[in-house]
Amino acid sequence: MHEWMIDNHQTPHIVVSAVCDGVSVPKEHIKDGKIILNISDSAAHNLKLGNEAVSFRARFGGVPFDVWAPIRSVLGIYARETGQGMIFSHDSDTAATRESEQNIDDTRSRPHLTIVK
Numbered sequence: 120m121h122e123w124m125i126d127n128h129q130t131p132h133i134v135v136s137a138v139c140d141g142v143s144v145p146k147e148h149i150k151d152g153k154i155i156l157n158i159s160d161s162a163a164h165n166l167k168l169g170n171e172a173v174s175f176r177a178r179f180g181g182v183p184f185d186v187w188a189p190i191r192s193v194l195g196i197y198a199r200e201t202g203q204g205m206i207f208s209h210d211s212d213t214a215a216t217r218e219s220e221q222n223i224d225d226t227r228s229r230p231h232l233t234i235v236k
Contacts, residue, residue, distance in 0.1 A: 120196050120205055121158065121168060129198035130159045133173065139192035141172075145179045153194065156186060 124131040133156050135142060137149040144154050156177070158166060163175035163186075173188045197204025 124198050125160065129200050130157060131196055132157055132199050133188075133196050134194040135188045136192045136194055139189060141187065141189045142192050143185065143187040145182075145184050148179055156188075157199070
């Protein structure tokens with residue numbers, strides 16, 4: 120998603136849960152337990168998008184800060200210009216969603232077919 124946004128001249132932003140263990144972001148920019156981070160080439164220097172974490176150096180109010188966000192803390196990515204993007208679900212969320220879907224399926228009535236001659 121990040122590469123696609125960059126290739127299409129859009130500005131990628133990620134939403135990070137600031138309450139997850141291991142997250143290192145400027146506290147004064149956290150709102151409702153989350154922070155939105157611009158990860159464009161011009162804003163995020165030395166950006167590393169790995170399997171374990173997202174890390175980069177950025178300026179917040181003119182002050183440089185080394186950002187570190189474990190992958191489990193990344194809630195989504197979107198393009199600033201369009202607002203389009205992707206919300207990420209994690210294993211526990213996916214299991215809960217599957218259980219809810221199963222409960223819905225169990226409560227639906229089954230079709231009754233009769234042979235008409």
